Amino acid sequence: MRAFITGITGFAGSHLAENLLNHNYEVFGTSLMGERRDYVAGIKNAISIATADINDARALKKAVTSAKPQVVFHLAALAAVGRSFTVPVDTMTINLMGTQNLYEILRDSKSVQKIVFVSSADIFGPLPPAKMPIKPDYPLHPVSPYGASKAAADILSYQYFRAYGLPIVRIRAFNHTGPRQGTGYVIPDFCSQITRIESSGRRGTIKVGDTSARRDISDVRDIVNGYRQAAAKGKPGEAYILASGKADSIRHYLKLLTNMSTAEIDIKIAKELLRPVEVPLLVGSIAKSKKELGYNPKYKIEQTLLDTLDFWRKN
Incomplete structure (x- = not known):
């Protein structure tokens, strides 16, 4: 199975690449010009990385066309909630328009069987304790620029599934952390x-x-395993929550x-x-993910x- 990861050299992207390699995937991906690659240094000879900005349609199309992926994981994003209040325009441009650029390219792909779009718990906004845990079908009420950008891209993902038949699975990932996550979180x-x-x-x-x-905080290694499970078992058009449940x-x-x-x-x-x-x-319900994806977090928060x-x- 050939997998393509946008943002492969980042925090979650590097962990996902390792997970996929351990499950016998061929792994391709993109990173920005000049972006540090030390997080993938240990697997650099096992993966193929193209330099492409998510908003550079020409470079992105070249990378996708060359990889001929069967599964695409869209992780590239401006992901810091706090920073998004300072750069709201950049946040929307990268997270929404970058996602549309990718989908337009994938509309022409003959090889892609599944697309995993990584959304965020911030799309739900504030809810009273009585509404917890949050379920995938809850309405979206984001209050941060980051949450708004991810909510817009989440809706766009569903629209591209309905209008163009792109096999997109939406993952609403709650907070996750672990080795390699940079400051700003x-x-x-x-x-x-x-x-x-x-x-x-x-x-x-x-x-x-x-x-x-x-906050409901998970281990990144559990979360990226959930991404792989979503690619294998997730239903196009559906949304799933990945979280710890507490x-x-x-x-x-x-x-x-x-x-x-x-x-x-x-x-x-x-x-x-x-x-x-x-x-x-913020706390998420993982009942649907457990039932349909086989998601089962293993890491304790202390570890x-x-x-x-x-x-x-x-x-």
């Missing part, structure tokens, strides 16, 4: 600050935003991390880290956090 932001304090040998302070928000406060995750360190650490709320709009609770912290200690 809550867990690696904590890990980078903890390891900096550890290296200094002195008491230090971690700056945080709103730690009362409760949520804890950001404060709880921070406490777990600081307990994994012997450093003396103080916590300080920084106004600049508070978002204009915050979703207080995920420790692996992520150890990654930052080494990098």
Whole structure:
């Protein structure tokens, strides 16, 4: 089976590439000009990477045509919620128009059997606790530019399935973390600050935003396994949620991390880290994914956090 991953050299893309190789896929993908490739250094001889921006239709078409993929995983995106408030136009251009560029190219493909579009839990927006856990058929009410861009691309994906018959499966992925995730996301932001304090040998302070928000956080290795399962078993036109099915406060995750360190650490709320709009609770229902995809998360959050912290200690 020939697989094509947009954003193959990134955090989730590199983990997905490893997962697919372990399941005997031939793996192709794209990365940006000048983008670091150290996350795929260990598998560079087993994969083929083309340099192509998702909004460069000519370069993207050349990469897809050359790969002749049977399965496409669309991961390339501007994915940081906080940053999206600063660059809303870029967020929409990359996440929506880039997705349409890819679909227009795939309309001409004779080889593609399944397309996995990676959406986000942020498309749902804030919901009362009584509505939790979130199910795939819930209405979309995004409150961040990132959430809006992903909701628009999610709807576009369904439209291309209905109008053009593209075999698109939509994955609403909830928060996930793990080794290789860069700063700009809550867990690696904590890990980078903890390891900096550890290296200094002195008491230090971690700056945080709103730690009362409760999030459903999974291990990236579970999530990308779900992407592969969606490609194998997902029904075109359908939407699935990948999550852990339980949520804890950001404060709880921070406490777990600081307990994994012997450093003396103080916590300080920084106004600049508070978002204009915050979703207080997000937790997803994975009942449909378990039943139809065989999705079964294996990593405990403590192991995920420790692996992520150890990654930052080494990098």
